[in-house]
Amino acid sequence: MIDVRKDFPILEKEVYGKRLVYLDSAATTQKPSCVINAISEFYRSGNSNIHRGVHYLSEVSSERYEKAREKVSDFIGARNSSEVVFTAGTTDSINQVACSLRPVLAGNEVLITGVEHHSNIVPWQMAGATLKAIQMDDDCNVLIDSMEITDRTKLVAINHASNVLGSVNDIKEITEIAKDHDVPVLVDAAQSVQHVPIDVKDVDCDFLAFSGHKMYAGTGVGVLYVSERFNDLLPARGGGGMVDKVTLEKTTYLDPPQRYEAGTPNIAGAISMGVAVDYVQNIGMDKIKEHEHEVYSYARERLLEMDGVTVYGNTDEMCGAISFNIEGVHHYDAGLIMDKMGIAVRTGHHCAQPLMRSLGIEGTVRASFALYSTKEDADMLVEGIEKVRVLHA
Template sequence: MSDFRKDFPILEKEVYGKRLVYLDNAATSQKPNSVIDTISDYYSSDNSNIHRGVHYLSEISSEKYEKSREEVSNFIGAGEPGEVTFTAGTTDSINQVACSLKSILKGNEVLVSGVEHHSNIVPWQLAGATLREIPMDEGCNLLPDSIEITDKTKLIAISHASNVLGSVNPIKEVVEIAKEHDIPVLVDAAQSIQHMPIDVQDIGCDFLAASGHKMYAATGVGVLYTSERFGDILPARGGGGMVDRVTLEETTYLKPPLRYEAGTPHIAGAISIAAAIDYMQDIGMDKIREHEHEVYSYARNKLLETDGVTVYGNTKEMCGSISFNLDGIHHYDTGLILDKMGIAVRTGHHCAQPLMRTLGTEGTVRASFALYNTKEDADRLLEGIEKVRMMYA
């Protein structure tokens, strides 16, 4: 694979006099020139509110916005564009589902995995649901055969890939079990959609949430796939743009997806997702996955071979993130020293405190990879780790 660093202008930046090695992609990805140009072009050439205007700029903006919806629909294998809603991100997508299903969830239970981000925990609690964890083994492999569904189970909400460990959950197996009991499944794809091909119809899930900024698009925008059978649930937000007829006594709503997009959306952000998809598809998702797997496996194996380093998680399939700690050295101190070497990693609990308690640690160092990372980046990380260890020897 060619070096795609040249497409990402921020990667030319030096940090403390050293070439930036950006390994915080699970938090947010960097943006290629094509995405940056798309956002700039929108604001300089087309900026207007959508759907409700009859003038030229509004029609152009509306066309680009809906074209992006079509691209997202095709990218994730949805049945039709109407099954795709633009949101403020994965967190917002999950909250919207939780709010829309509140009457069903309140007093009942939602099944989750043990590696969930807080965004796939807190919204269900706010909806009044009780959470129950699907068992996993010591390596954090999910155990679908251990799923126990009761008459209180109303939803399974599961991450496709862990933002902490990089573990990939067997979501198709989970969905198959859920279907046997007619239980809907929500998939949090925030940490997978940028790393591998996704087909919601093949997966069979009812909801899928993802963020634009983790897939090389703008911040503050995301997508929510809703299957046809849930296409008429009540909207979680109310306001302009999503109504059919409003009186002081009653309001009726437009058909999906507009009924779920109250107010002025992040138009430039939605259009940037289409640009990001175009960029990834020009490369090829299979090629991206192959390249990332090579770099990821190289880095992970090197870390496993390094004395005094604990690497967390060991599942059948992994991507994106690697979490580790250096023996006797606080994760925060490790991150600070690596930063001074131009290496950007994340430290802390990564919005996954239940998982941290399972792992027996307060936090980890997390290196997370994207399509522009290379084995050279992994080597720089390993060199940085050696320096940290020498400083604390």
């Protein structure tokens, strides 16, 4: 077990006079002091725009921004840093791919799973594509053998881990099947990159999207990995910083990644992501995975043992999130009661309405974990559920 709670100042906070039990990390992770300090230090002593100035502050900011890109590139196993694009988050990353591929997707099919976040559904619909979901069993295991790729399938877009269930998909096997049919693959890694090691070369995906704020960095920054196979992808946005030459008749674009980063980016956010990468790598992703698995498994087993509590999903590999309902109690009411006990959980459909419909429910209570989560947090969650049941008896 690892003990890093001292690195996260907010975990010392009390809520309604109770110790904060933060179980909403799937929505956003808390930030270690090193990340908070890096953001503050940038604005305090280094603030300047990048790539456009010859003065000292601009050069230093540009260097730190590009160094963060290199750190992210190494973190996900990219071939080189030019495959890493900074965006505003996972949603923005997926939307950029959808916009760039619109001519190909319109009138054709995108293959997804039945456990996708709306951010991996709506952009493809907006691009004019028809969505087709891979079948899953009653435990929400994606039945990879049932994948049906046709001539109309122009993209496979899958999450690595569900933000609702915590179920982990075998993205490598899915990618291998797609590549046998010469179909590109996008992986939504928003709920996995902070929990388990990912190597894009090994997975062999074409695109990978994730957010900084879910892996201990600041908000409003994300990553889109674009494989060098798609070096000539048309940019989804135009403006300053991504152009080579501009005339009134024609514009030519810079090479990746600059061609995909129009305008002034979230410089502080990108720097914070580089610091967050350093932080988790100094601990070790394997150690993080081991620690989280122990806490997650303990919490899940405790919930499964409780009478009147339904836990959703039961796949071979799981991480991050556990969704459940308490018999006779609306999920929103359960969340409010636990909040008064200092327990922060999320309630609702979690931006996964198609999954909720397939489960025959409107929403759940969701507890989600991170590297600072402990078995004591899980015990407090169980205590909170018991209190909810007493109050609704």
